[in-house]
Structure formats: C-alpha cells, structure tokens
Amino acid sequence: MRKRSGRAERLFVLGVVFALAAGEARAAEAKVKTLAAGLSYDYFSRTVVWKGDTASSKILANMVSARADFGLGKDLVFSLSAGLSLTDFKGLSFGSLPISLQFDGAPLKGLALGAEVAAPFMKFGDFEISATGRVVLSFGMSKTWPLEGFAVEGEAQGRPNWMEISVGPRFAYLLFGRVVPYVEVSARWLRAVFRMTEILDELDGVEKKQVNGDISFGVSLGADATVSDRLAVKAKAGIMPFAGGVDGLISFGLLYRF
Amino acid sequence: MKTPFKRSLKVFAALLVILFFGLGTSDGGRVRQNKRIGRISRRPARDLRVERPVVRRRTPRYASDRVLVRFRPRVHRSYAEGLLRSYGFPSVRRIPAIGVYSVRTAPGVSVTETLAMLRRNADVEQARPDYRTRLADIPNDQYFAMFQYNLRNPGGILDLGDDIQLQAKANADIKASAAWDAVKGDPEVVIAVCDTGVDMTHPDLAAKIVSAGHDFANDDDDATDDHWHGTHVAGIAAADTDNSTGIAGVAWKCRILPVKVTDATGDGYYSWVIDGIIWATDEGADVINISLGGDFDDPFLEDACKYAHDHGVVVVASAGNDTAYINYPAAYDSYVLAVAATDYSDEVADFSSFGPEVDVAAPGVYILGPAPQWYVGIGDPPYLFGSGTSMAAPHVSGMAALIMSLKPELKPAEVMKVIRYTADDVNRAAYPGRDDHAGYGRINMQRALVPYILK
Numbered sequence: 001m002r003k004r005s006g007r008a009e010r011l012f013v014l015g016v017v018f019a020l021a022a023g024e025a026r027a028a029e030a031k032v033k034t035l036a037a038g039l040s041y042d043y044f045s046r047t048v049v050w051k052g053d054t055a056s057s058k059i060l061a062n063m064v065s066a067r068a069d070f071g072l073g074k075d076l077v078f079s080l081s082a083g084l085s086l087t088d089f090k091g092l093s094f095g096s097l098p099i100s101l102q103f104d105g106a107p108l109k110g111l112a113l114g115a116e117v118a119a120p121f122m123k124f125g126d127f128e129i130s131a132t133g134r135v136v137l138s139f140g141m142s143k144t145w146p147l148e149g150f151a152v153e154g155e156a157q158g159r160p161n162w163m164e165i166s167v168g169p170r171f172a173y174l175l176f177g178r179v180v181p182y183v184e185v186s187a188r189w190l191r192a193v194f195r196m197t198e199i200l201d202e203l204d205g206v207e208k209k210q211v212n213g214d215i216s217f218g219v220s221l222g223a224d225a226t227v228s229d230r231l232a233v234k235a236k237a238g239i240m241p242f243a244g245g246v247d248g249l250i251s252f253g254l255l256y257r258f
Numbered sequence: 259m260k261t262p263f264k265r266s267l268k269v270f271a272a273l274l275v276i277l278f279f280g281l282g283t284s285d286g287g288r289v290r291q292n293k294r295i296g297r298i299s300r301r302p303a304r305d306l307r308v309e310r311p312v313v314r315r316r317t318p319r320y321a322s323d324r325v326l327v328r329f330r331p332r333v334h335r336s337y338a339e340g341l342l343r344s345y346g347f348p349s350v351r352r353i354p355a356i357g358v359y360s361v362r363t364a365p366g367v368s369v370t371e372t373l374a375m376l377r378r379n380a381d382v383e384q385a386r387p388d389y390r391t392r393l394a395d396i397p398n399d400q401y402f403a404m405f406q407y408n409l410r411n412p413g414g415i416l417d418l419g420d421d422i423q424l425q426a427k428a429n430a431d432i433k434a435s436a437a438w439d440a441v442k443g444d445p446e447v448v449i450a451v452c453d454t455g456v457d458m459t460h461p462d463l464a465a466k467i468v469s470a471g472h473d474f475a476n477d478d479d480d481a482t483d484d485h486w487h488g489t490h491v492a493g494i495a496a497a498d499t500d501n502s503t504g505i506a507g508v509a510w511k512c513r514i515l516p517v518k519v520t521d522a523t524g525d526g527y528y529s530w531v532i533d534g535i536i537w538a539t540d541e542g543a544d545v546i547n548i549s550l551g552g553d554f555d556d557p558f559l560e561d562a563c564k565y566a567h568d569h570g571v572v573v574v575a576s577a578g579n580d581t582a583y584i585n586y587p588a589a590y591d592s593y594v595l596a597v598a599a600t601d602y603s604d605e606v607a608d609f610s611s612f613g614p615e616v617d618v619a620a621p622g623v624y625i626l627g628p629a630p631q632w633y634v635g636i637g638d639p640p641y642l643f644g645s646g647t648s649m650a651a652p653h654v655s656g657m658a659a660l661i662m663s664l665k666p667e668l669k670p671a672e673v674m675k676v677i678r679y680t681a682d683d684v685n686r687a688a689y690p691g692r693d694d695h696a697g698y699g700r701i702n703m704q705r706a707l708v709p710y711i712l713k
Contacts, residue, residue: 093709098668098676100440100709145712149705151691151698152679156712203675 034071036232039064040081040253042136044164046190046240047247050092051210058247059162059192059211060088061138063112067253075120075130085112085138087160089194097198097205099147101156108160110140118170126175132184133167140194147200154200162192162211166218178226183219188240190214216240218249230257320387325372327359330383341381360388396435397500397510399462401626401641406505407602408494408621408653409434416602418624418643430604430684430700432620432653434508437660437703442499443511444663449495449545449655450538452531453488454524455481456516457630460489460640462497462504463514471516472537474530481516485524486633488516490644491549493628495652496659504641505626508656508703512663515543520550528552531587532562535573539566544662547655548575548594549648551585560590567593572658572670576647578611589615595658595674599623599650600700604684610647612694617674618681619696622650657703664707680705 042063049056065083072078086107093102114136122129140160147154168186192211198204220238227233234253239246329338335352342350342361349362363372369387376385396402402409407416413428448468458467458481471481483489492514497507519534520526531548538546546566552559566573574595575588583589588596596615599607599622606612607623624643631640654677661673668676681699683691692698 095709096665096667098665098672099680099706100664102709102711104711105713147710150679151681151683154679156710158712200675200679203672203679205672 031073032070033073034069034257036069036071036255036257038067038232038253038255040067040083040234040251041065042249042251044240044249045247046188046214046216047242047245048190048192048211048214050192050194051212052096053093053209055091057089057091059190060090060107061162062086062107063114063136063138065112065114067114067255069255075128077116077118079114079116081112081114081116081136083112085110085140087138087140087162089160092194092209094196094198094207094209096207097196098203099150099198099200101196101198103158105143105145108140108143108158110138110160112136112138126173128172128174130170130172131167132170132186133165135163135165137161137163147198150200152201154198154203156196156198158194158196160192160194162190164191165189179223180225181221181223183221184236184238186218186220186238188216188218190216216242216247218247220249222251231255232257320369320389322369323363324388325361325363325369325376325385326388327361327376327385328357328383329359329381333381338381341379345375397438397506398502399497399499399506400502400504402506405626405643407431408625409506409508411602416624422624424602424624427603430600430602430621432508432657432701433704434506437657437707438510440707440709441660441664443496443509443660444666445511445513447509447512447544447659447663448515448542449492449509449512449547449652449659450515450517450534450541450543451488451492451495451652452517452519452534452538452546452548453483453491453550454485454520454522455483455488455518456492456514457483457489457628457640458516460493460628460630462493462501462507462628462640463489465498465501466492466496466507466512466514468513468515469541471518472534473518474533474537475518475521475526481518483516483518483630484522485520486629486642487520487524487549487644487648488518489630490627490642491547491648491652492516494625494649495547495656497628504628504639508653509659509663512656512659515541524550526550528554528556528559532558535562535566539569539571543571545572545574545655545658547652548573548587549646549651551575551578551588553583553585555586555589559587560593563587563590563593567670570670572655572662572673574651574655574658576651577613577616579609579646579648580611581609582611584611584613584615589613591615591617595654595677596697597622597647597651597654598696599645599647600684600696604682604700606685606695607645607647609645610650610695614694616694616697617678618654618698619684619700620650620653621700622647625649654701657701657706660703660707676706677701 046059063085065081067081069079088107089103116134118130118132120130142159144157166186166188170182170184172182194209197206218238218240220236222236225233232255236251238249346364347361351360373385376382411431416424416426473481496509496512497505499506499510517534517538519530577588577596577598578585587594595617598616598619599610600619601623623645629642678698682702683699685696
C-alpha cells in the first residue's frame with residue numbers, strides 16, 4: 001500500500017472547518033430565520049484496506065438521527081444531528097493478537113453526531129450551485145464477546161469509532177417548484193479506529209486497527225421536496241466507484257418546519 | 259415560460275450526463291476537469307486507483323444464489339415444499355437425513371433478502387447462507403495420509419505392518435492440516451534440535467538444514483547423527499513437506515539447526531546440553547527442542563534455559579518416559595514447555611511421565627519420522643515409527659515455530675501460553691481442567707493459529 005500524502009487530508013479538514021466557520025460567521029450576521037426538525041436515516045458502504053492488512057473489507061454504516069436544520073438567511077442552511085449508528089465490520093480480522101480474531105458478528109452500536117452546512121454561492125438561470133460540507137462521527141459502544149473452547153476462560157472486547165467528512169459542490173435545478181432535484185459531487189474522507197482487547201487468563205493483547213484517511217469520490221442524485229408548508233422530505237442516493245467495485249450511500253430525511 | 263423551461267431541462271439533463279459519466283469512473287483526469295475540487299482531489303484519487311486493484315479481495319463467504327432452510331418439526335414436508343415453491347425459488351432440494359432444504363434464490367433476489375424473507379416465516383426454524391468450504395492444506399508426502407495420524411487422524415484401523423494394527427479415534431490429532439491453511443511457517447524461523455544430531459543428507463531433511471551445526475560430544479562443527487533419535491525428532495518438527503517424499507513435518511517451511519549433545523549411544527552430559535542451548539540461542543534459533551533429559555535438578559541447566567528464554571527462544575522439552583517425575587530441563591516451568599505423550603486415541607500414553615510441570619501433551623505413540631539410511635538398512639525406506647515423549651515434544655516445537663512465523667512480535671512466554679491455552683482437554687473425563695498427566699491437554703494447532711470468529 002502506497003503511503004498517501006497527508007496534504008489532501010488536511011485540505012479536507014480545512015475545507016470543512018472553513019465551510020462550518022463560514023456558516024457560523026454568517027449565522028452571527030443573520031439570525032436564524034427558519035428552523036426545521038425531524039428524523040433522518042443515512043447509510044453508506046465503504047471498501048477500505050485497514051492499515052497492515054493485505055485484503056480489503058467493507059464498512060457498512062446505518063444511522064438514524066434526530067436532526068435540526070437552521071436556515072440562516074441567504075439560503076444558508078446549517079444542520080446538526082444526533083442519533084444511533086449501527087456499523088458492520090464483517091470480515092475485519094485482528095491478526096496481531098495472541099489468538100487472531102475475525103469479526104463476523106452483528107453490526108455494532110454507536111452514538112452518531114453530525115453537522116452539515118450548505119451554502120449557495122452561485123446562481124445562473126434556473127440552476128444554483130452550493131458548497132456542501134458534512135462531518136459525521138460515530139462513537140462506538142464497547143462490546144464484549146466470550147472466547148469459548150479454550151482451556152481457560154477468556155473474552156474479547158471491541159470498540160469502533162469512525163469519522164467521515166465530505167465536501168463538494170451541489171448543482172440544483174430550481175424550476176420544479178416544490179421539488180428541487182440536485183446532483184452532488186463529493187470527496188469523502190474516512191477515518192476509522194477499531195480497538196480490540198483480548199484476555200485469556202494470563203495472556204492478553206490489544207490491537208488497534210485503523211483506516212487513516214481513506215478518500216473516495218462520489219456522485220449523488222437527490223431531491224429536497226416540500227410536501228406541505230410544514231413538511232419537507234430530503235432524499236439522496238449515490239455511488240462511490242473504485243477500481244473493482246462500487247460503494248453506495250443513501251440518505252433520507254423527514255423534516256417539520258416551525 | 260415553456261421554452262426556457264425546456265431549455266433548462268435539457269441543460270440539466272446534459273449536466274447530469276456529464277457529471278455521471280465524467281466523474282463516475284475511475285479516470286482521475288475527469289476529476290480534474292472540475293476546477294473547484296481539482297486541487298483537493300487530484301492526488302488522492304490517483305493514489306486510490308493504483309492501490310486498490312492490487313488488493314486481494316476476500317472471496318465470498320457463501321454461495322450467492324443458494325440458502326439452506328430447515329422448518330420446525332411440526333411443519334409437514336408437503337406443506338414446507340409447497341411453501342418454498344410459493345416463494346418462487348427456481349429449485350428446491352431436500353437433504354432427507356437432516357430435513358434441510360437447499361434452495362436456489364429467486365432471480366434478482368439476494369441471499370440476504372431471501373434469508374430475511376424466510377426468517378420472517380414462523381414455520382421456518384433456521385435459514386442460513388450456504389457457506390463456502392475449502393480443502394484444508396493436505397501435503398502430498400508419501401506417508402502422510404496413511405501413517406501420520408498425529409497430524410490428521412481420520413480414525414479407523416491404523417495398520418503399521420508387522421501385525422501391528424491399532425484402532426485410531428477420529429480427530430485424535432493436533433489439527434495440523436486446518437492450521438496449515440493459516441500458516442506453513444517462515445524459513446527464517448529456526449528450530450534447533452538439541453539431540454543426537456541430524457542426518458543432513460536425508461531426503462526429507464537435507465533442504466531444511468540451516469548449517470552443519472555443532473557437535474558438543476565430539477567438539478566439532480559436524481552435528482551429523484550417529485544414532486537415529488535426532489533425525490527422527492527433527493523430521494517430526496520440520497521435515498521437508500509437500501515434496502512427494504516421506505512424511506510431512508509440523509512446521510512446513512521452518513528450518514532446522516542440528517545441535518549434537520549426546521554421543522552415539524544417546525547419552526550425554528548436562529554440560530553438553532547447556533552448551534548446546536546457549537550455542538543454539540546465540541546462533542539465532544527461535545525454538546529449541548530438547549527431547550532428552552536427566553533426573554537431577556541443576557541450577558546451571560536452568561540458567562541455560564533461562565538464557566534462551568530471555569533471548570526470545572521458546573524451549574520445548576520432553577517430560578520423560580518413566581511414568582514418574584518430570585525430567586530436567588522439562589521441569590523448569592518458567593522457561594520450558596514440558597510435553598507429555600498421547601496416542602492415536604487421545605489417551606495419555608502409559609509411559610508418559612507426569613507432574614505439575616507438564617504443560618501440554620502431543621502424540622507420542624507410533625510416530626513416523628525419518629531415520630538415517632544406514633540405521634534402517636539399505637533397501638528399506640529411511641523412516642521408522644518411534645514412541646516416547648521425545649516424539650511428542652517436536653510436535654510442540656513445530657507448533658511454536660508456526661506461531662512465531664505468524665506472530666513474530668510474541669514473546670516466548672506468550673507463545674507458551676498460546677500453546678497451553680489452546681489445547682484440547684483430552685482427559686477431562688478423568689481429570690477435568692489442567693492436570694499433571696496431559697497438562698492443559700493435547701495441543702490444537704487449529705485453535706492457536708486459525709482466527710477465532712467473533713459472532
């Protein structure tokens with residue numbers, strides 16, 4: 001695996017920080033003008049190579065969150081979300097522990113926190129281009145598995161955390177009235193850490209698996225639909241192609257405008 | 259209103275096409291067309307596209323078009339089959355002996371969806387993917403399948419000739435073939451055989467010998483075997499394997515360092531053994547096998563074992579064949595793994611010495627191993643069956659070498675614990691848990707080397 005320059009990763013983080021900071025600054029200028037709250041569901045799959053591994057494996061993440069969208073004027077929208085994540089790490093192996101472990105269990109629960117900003121910056125004709133940025137963090141809950149069949153009692157304990165940052169432009173078409181379809185192109189940066197502890201009587205070990213800044217590029221089709229004066233639906237589906245396969249993402253939200 | 263709307267729609271559609279076909283491929287150049295994200299994305303995109311194709315992707319763990327289903331006992335067969343037909347499965351095959359159906363999934367419906375659908379039905383007891391199997395690595399060595407029950411025991415009659423027929427118990431073995439799927443050994447990992455020397459011209463050993471070794475009995479640099487014992491022990495641990503010849507060794511690819519510490523009669527002195535242990539350690543051995551021992555506790559012998567242990571060497575020794583107290587150096591619990599012997603039915607051998615120092619057991623009855631041609635006689639195959647804890651110990655040495663090949667970061671004390679904790683408690687009926695006869699039990703290479711699945 002070639003070592004990747006950290007420059008692009010730093011640029012990502014800077015980009016998102018900049019976008020969020022810009023949102024904050026504009027929020028300070030213009031007070032919250034609209035507020036919407038609701039539920040959202042997000043899913044993504046990422047094919048990654050964990051540091052030190054030779055084979056790729058998949059991370060499948062599902063998140064259900066409560067979400068609040070703050071309209072800050074000039075069509076700038078800043079969102080916060082908090083909820084539950086279920087992340088599947090099937091096939092991930094921990095080969096440096098005294099007894100190698102391979103994860104093949106149910107998805108692991110976690111606390112998901114997210115922040116998102118969409119800031120329109122250009123309009124031409126019936127189109128609008130926005131800059132979007134999103135950060136999602138999942139703080140995994142610790143899970144313990146008994147290690148059975150050994151001559152002594154033992155257990156393994158794992159805790160996964162991950163963070164995904166995505167930035168990119170959104171091209172929206174405004175002339176459909178209540179439905180605003182868009183195409184979004186995003187660069188998605190993922191960092192994941194899965195810490196596994198193994199204890200077998202007097203034998204113990206800790207292994208930390210890491211994905212340090214895996215970057216994928218995706219394109220999504222989505223739409224923001226106003227169902228009524230109060231209800232809005234947001235939906236998005238996309239793909240993240242890579243040589244030999246395609247990862248996917250789905251997002252769906254139902255919001256009530258106050 | 260109509261015309262601009264149509265024009266906009268066309269532009270939007272064109273934009274869609276450009277974006278999808280422009281960015282949805284792995285062409286990094288296309289990404290650069292979009293100047294806004296170009297600076298951010300260019301280099302990582304190129305890195306990823308180069309990197310991922312070289313990665314070996316995991317093969318699917320189960321059939322992509324088939325699942326296995328069992329209905330609850332109360333469900334009548336005709337009803338069950340009717341139900342499966344109603345799902346639209348293209349083919350349904352019953353496995354009568356266990357009442358399980360092998361079902362081909364409907365076109366366009368994934369295994370996951372099919373399983374979810376079946377599991378929702380209250381009449382279904384279990385619906386499972388049809389998991390893949392693979393052949394465990396079976397070496398092509400001439401005598402492996404026929405005589406090496408110690409590595410893979412199919413059970414049945416073990417016919418050793420000369421009217422020796424033994425009733426073997428299936429799976430009374432060290433699970434070597436399953437473990438070889440995970441690791442066959444690193445040639446850089448060396449097992450020093452402190453014994454009567456090694457026949458370095460033996461066809462099953464010649465390719466595995468690191469050097470001519472050292473002879474502490476005659477004080478020269480030629481550890482050629484003038485007995486048979488050391489050759490036999492070396493072959494059990496690491497005979498040349500999958501070479502269509504003779505036997506398979508436990509550590510397929512690890513190498514052997516001959517160290518001669520006895521004379522031609524098989525007797526030696528503690529000083530020779532001490533010298534041998536220290537010399538092998540300094541020569542870079544990773545494992546030292548000592549299939550011999552004495553009756554007397556000796557601090558100098560213990561110090562030699564400690565020296566090896568402290569220098570990252572796993573020391574393995576035979577417990578003894580006296581049905582009595584454990585030999586030295588096997589009895590040095592902190593630094594040496596003491597190995598008892600079991601047989602073709604996982605019974606502890608009646609000759610195997612016992613005591614609290616016994617760590618584990620390994621097969622040590624009628625073990626086939628190489629022997630010098632001059633010893634067996636011209637015209638006979640250069641192999642013989644040997645029994646004793648001497649034959650048990652090299653199984654453990656081979657296993658230790660495989661563990662060190664797979665996990666070089668483990669310290670000797672950790673390797674020793676892995677070997678102990680993964681053993682099968684074969685005499686649990688009489689002595690549940692760790693005991694003085696088989697220690698933690700007969701070693702199980704599969705449990706130590708194949709990843710444990712967290713469900």
